Amino acid sequence: MLILASRSKARKRILKDLGLKFKVMPSSAEEHKGLDTHPARTVKYNALLKARQVAGRIKDGIVIGCDTLVWQNGRVFGKPKDLKDARTMLKKLSASPHRLYTGIAVIDVKRRKEVVDIEETKIFMERLSDREISNYFKRVSPLDKAGGFDIQGLGGLFIKRIEGCYFNVVGLPVSKLFVCLKKIGASLLMLFCAVTFYGCSTEYNIASNSQDWMMYSTEKEVAMGDSLSKQVEKEYKVVHDPEANERLRRIGEKIASVCDRKELLYRFRIIEDEKEKDMVNAVSLPxxxxxxxxxxxxxxxxxxxxxxxxxHEVAHIAARHSIKRLQAIWGYNILSVLAAGTRNPDFAHGAQAAYLSILSGYSQEDELLADKLGARYTRRAGYDPGAMLSFLEKLRKRHKKEKPRALSYFKTHPFISERIKVTKEELGEKISFEDFININ
Structure with missing residues (x-):
């Protein structure tokens, strides 16, 4: 029996999404605050303390204990005491890079084996305004999160990039858990492998010119897209403007007809955020x-x-960027939820989490490839691919004037200066010095 010595919803969700059966037994051990030691030592100590406290209450089972702290410029950040503390904490963390440490302890009670390890991830955030923090706290409670934010939810929109394990920031470093289980000889490791790799295959992707490792067929990818589209159309108003929709459909179908994945039925729809009607953005789903x-x-x-x-958006679909991003972040089981659709009781959670993961932006490599392919498709369809440059310049000017917002085009489509440079290269245009510097 696998036992999680934690009340953390995020940790429970990760284990559940991995398809593991487990029991929750929160530890009552008093944590060491770590004011006089390095956070790496503190989290290892606390993780083992929690695991041992639970292990002492049972005769058999494998106990997982965890502890997480955020460290910045010599200061340790745990969970905020109240909203005022959370606001101060998030303001400071967004000002400069910080590190998140998670200690993980695994104890095999019956065989009296224990392993302790640590995972470290460096986090780079957007500098947040008071308004952005207030809006975030209206939707998400920060009080149960180290540092006051969640990377797997809306908080992920504030993250520029991370160096290290994504799941560590969520709350449970899965790869480190594998290592610990292996060290104590737990047979559960085989279950992890079976859950993760069952049904996977590789196939050649014409768009990205690479051999892709995929968990799902095109048929199941479409099923996931259907599930996600229901979530989008539940949260946003679908615009029924005949003239605008006809324009979108006409141009979209021309682009789709010349892309590298013609086996899909492409659907183009207009939506509106009724809370922020001047939002400028676009998003593609699997x-x-x-x-x-x-x-x-x-x-x-x-x-x-x-x-x-x-x-650009069709290129993301052709290169399977969204599905690859989702399977990298969420793994096999949460995608199974999406593929099953509303028949699965976890559908709503899975769809929302997956949609936010897509909205939080692609990697620089994916964005630049989508620009190259997008320019190619635009030209093939008979349009001027250089129009992307004029569009990005419009948005750059608009971005300087508008209030900060989490889902702006510049937040969900980063690397604008580099994208302009790459688009010019694809079109064979002259590249200026400004194209080589970050002037977003």
């Missing part, structure tokens, strides 16, 4: 869904500019 915000339709006032935007 299986052929492309959503364009109403305001973007106005900003991309020429068909060439709209075609360039759609070319």
């Amino acid at each position: 299986g052929g869904y492309v959503y364009v915000y109403k305001e973007l339709m106005k900003v991309a006032d020429s068909d060439d500019e709209l075609a360039a935007v759609l070319g």
Whole structure:
């Protein structure tokens, strides 16, 4: 029996998404605050303390104990005491890079074996304004989270990048857990491997010109897209403007007809965030869904500019960026939830988590490839691919004037300066000095 010595919802969710059966037995051990020691030593000590306290209450089982602290410039951050403390904490953490340490202890009670290890991840955040923090706290409670934010939810939109294990920031470093289980000789390791790799295959991706490791077939990818689209259309208003929708459909279908994944049925829809009606953005989902915000339709006032935007989004689908991002972050089981659709009771959680993961942005490599492919598709469809440059310049000017927001195009489509440079290279245009520096 696997026993989690923690009340953490995030840790429970990770184990559940991995398909493992486990029991929760929260530890009552009093944590060491770590004011006079390095956080790495503190979290290891606390993790073992928690695991031993629970192990002493049972005769058999494998106990997992964890402890997490955030460290920045010599100061340790744990869970905030109240909203005021959380606000101060998040403001400071967003000002400069910080490190998150998780200690993990695994004890085989019957065989009296114990292993302790640590995972460290460096986090780079956007500098947050008071308004952004207030809006975030209206939707998410920070009090049960080290540092006051969650990377797997809306807090992920504030993360520029991380160096290290993603799951460590969520709350349970899965790869380190594998190592600890292996060291104590737990047979559960085989279960992890079976859950993760069952049904996987590799296939050649024409768009990315690479051999991709995929968990799911195109058919199941489409099923996931169907599930995610229901979540999108539940949260956002679908715009039923015949003229605008016809324009979007006409241009979108031309782009889709020349892309590298013609086996999909592409669906192009206009949505509006009723709380922020001037939001300019676009998002693509697995299986052929492309959503364009109403305001973007106005900003991309020429068909060439709209075609360039759609070319970029279709390129993400053709290269399977969203499905690869989801399987890298969430693994086999949460995607099974999406593939099963609303028949699965965990559908709502899985769909929301997956959608937020996509919205939090792609890697620089994925964005640049989507720009190259997007320019290619735009040209093949008979539009001017250089229109992406004029569109990005429009947004750059707009971005300097508008209030900060989590889901702006610049937050969900980063690396703008580098993207302009790469697009110019694809089009054979002259590259200026400004294209080589970060002037987002």
